[in-house]
Amino acid sequence: xxxxxxxxxVKKKSDTPDWETLIAATTELIYGSPSESEAFSCxxxxxxxxxxxxxxxxxxxxxxxxxxxxxVGNNETESFDANSILHRGVRRRCLDFEVPGNNQQTLGExxxxxVVPSIGLHxxxxxxxxxxxxxxxxxxxxxxxxxxxxxxxxSPVLHSQQDAVQAxxxxxxxxxxVKMKPASPKKKRRKSEQSGEGESSCKRCNCKKSKCLKLxxxxxxxxxxxxxxxxxxxxxxxxxHEDVVLATRKQIxxxxxxxFAPKVIRNSDSxxxxxxxxxxxPASARHKRGCNCKKSNCLKKYCECYQGGVGCSINxxxxxxxxxxxxxxxxLFEQDEENEVSGKRVTAKTQQNAELFNPVAPxxxxxxxxxxxxxxxxSSNNRLLPPVSHFHHGASGSSSSGIYNxxxxxxxxxxxxxxxxxxxxxxxxxxxxxxxxNHSPMTNMKAVVSPNSKRVSLPHLDSSEETxxxxxxxxxxxxxxPSFPSLTPHH
DNA sequence: GAGTTTGAAACT
DNA sequence: CAGTTTCAAACTC
Numbered sequence: 001x002x003x004x005x006x007x008x009x010v011k012k013k014s015d016t017p018d019w020e021t022l023i024a025a026t027t028e029l030i031y032g033s034p035s036e037s038e039a040f041s042c043x044x045x046x047x048x049x050x051x052x053x054x055x056x057x058x059x060x061x062x063x064x065x066x067x068x069x070x071x072v073g074n075n076e077t078e079s080f081d082a083n084s085i086l087h088r089g090v091r092r093r094c095l096d097f098e099v100p101g102n103n104q105q106t107l108g109e110x111x112x113x114x115v116v117p118s119i120g121l122h123x124x125x126x127x128x129x130x131x132x133x134x135x136x137x138x139x140x141x142x143x144x145x146x147x148x149x150x151x152x153x154x155s156p157v158l159h160s161q162q163d164a165v166q167a168x169x170x171x172x173x174x175x176x177x178v179k180m181k182p183a184s185p186k187k188k189r190r191k192s193e194q195s196g197e198g199e200s201s202c203k204r205c206n207c208k209k210s211k212c213l214k215l216x217x218x219x220x221x222x223x224x225x226x227x228x229x230x231x232x233x234x235x236x237x238x239x240x241h242e243d244v245v246l247a248t249r250k251q252i253x254x255x256x257x258x259x260f261a262p263k264v265i266r267n268s269d270s271x272x273x274x275x276x277x278x279x280x281x282p283a284s285a286r287h288k289r290g291c292n293c294k295k296s297n298c299l300k301k302y303c304e305c306y307q308g309g310v311g312c313s314i315n316x317x318x319x320x321x322x323x324x325x326x327x328x329x330x331x332l333f334e335q336d337e338e339n340e341v342s343g344k345r346v347t348a349k350t351q352q353n354a355e356l357f358n359p360v361a362p363x364x365x366x367x368x369x370x371x372x373x374x375x376x377x378x379s380s381n382n383r384l385l386p387p388v389s390h391f392h393h394g395a396s397g398s399s400s401s402g403i404y405n406x407x408x409x410x411x412x413x414x415x416x417x418x419x420x421x422x423x424x425x426x427x428x429x430x431x432x433x434x435x436x437x438n439h440s441p442m443t444n445m446k447a448v449v450s451p452n453s454k455r456v457s458l459p460h461l462d463s464s465e466e467t468x469x470x471x472x473x474x475x476x477x478x479x480x481x482p483s484f485p486s487l488t489p490h491h
Numbered sequence: 492g493a494g495t496t497t498g499a500a501a502c503t
Numbered sequence: 504c505a506g507t508t509t510c511a512a513a514c515t516c
Binding site: 205206207208209210214216217218296300301302307 | 509510511
């Protein structure tokens, strides 16, 4: 139903300009019954109470996308409100692709604390958002990190990615002088991570040389802009450098189209799969490319598989794999023996990690091997977050421009979380740019990860190269790979 | 907090 | 595509 029409109807229905009344009436119209609309209404009220933050102010980055403009046309105010309703759940400062969060967690509730997981704030969304409303200060401009009159609106237009990237190279180092640095950068991150507090749910980097424009940078790799908690130097991963960021992303994507896809492929069909053949699918989720660990035995967070809380797979080139979440060879239950052999320290640590990964699990209870890891989504900082499948099409839902238009997900695999509800709305827009369709990981169901190569080659389905996560056909991949928008400009 | 280790990313 | 270098996170002391 057209929300605008609803609003109009509501307005007619209600003489009072009272917002809550409007919400109540609207939700009732939408859901039909007051009971159903109640929760929704509460959400909306909460949102409306958060006031200016809705649009990226006050430290809450808004993923609210430009959808509004297309949907609502000229009526800015109205579009905003309607849009904020539609996208109430897709606001988040941080995006953590591998790490889906607990979607019960206060969507849109957090601001500076960055505790809102799961729904990512994609760069594109931010960028568009910033363009959309340059007058609204965001946390970056507020943070003092970037003044210098480099608002995206005033920054020089870079006509090509080469220009942009070159600009980065040539950009005066003095920028660092402008940037306000955290007093004690380095450990800030770790402390918060170790604390396990909500704040640690945010990606925050410590890059010194990469300008936060390479995949080395966790923020950049995660598709989020660096924020104040980051301790990076010469950071270009900020909204004011939107052009550079997007160009760089594009460049990287051209090299590896899946570079910004989540590293961990979570399988919604895990139950079936795991029950099917555990030797081949030691876990229900898989690292996209597999790891290449040599010394860590896939028992430390150096290992991307382990870090992602997934087992190693045939894709991995790891040596001496002892991944607690599932070994490359498919054996898992031997892990305890191995750990005992290698020392209790390892065991304890592993368990500790497992518990961190799954705070719901009772202490000292190893994560059941067969437990669908799609429910054990883990953040890079050991935070339990909602399954990727919960945000994959909303993540970035960004989609500011309605980019994320993954066709209807298999709802049987998707919990009816708020996010889902929200993003379902988004999904109704069938305006996935063609270029995105062509290039986005989401649509590259045939994307192949070479078992022996880090690089990902695209569309080329070789049935002989069956890998666990592909075994189920492309469908699962849809649920696994987040709707990370391609940088490909969609004009 | 400083230094080391590790493996992904980038480069050649 | 394999080997090497660079990088930043993870880890140790």
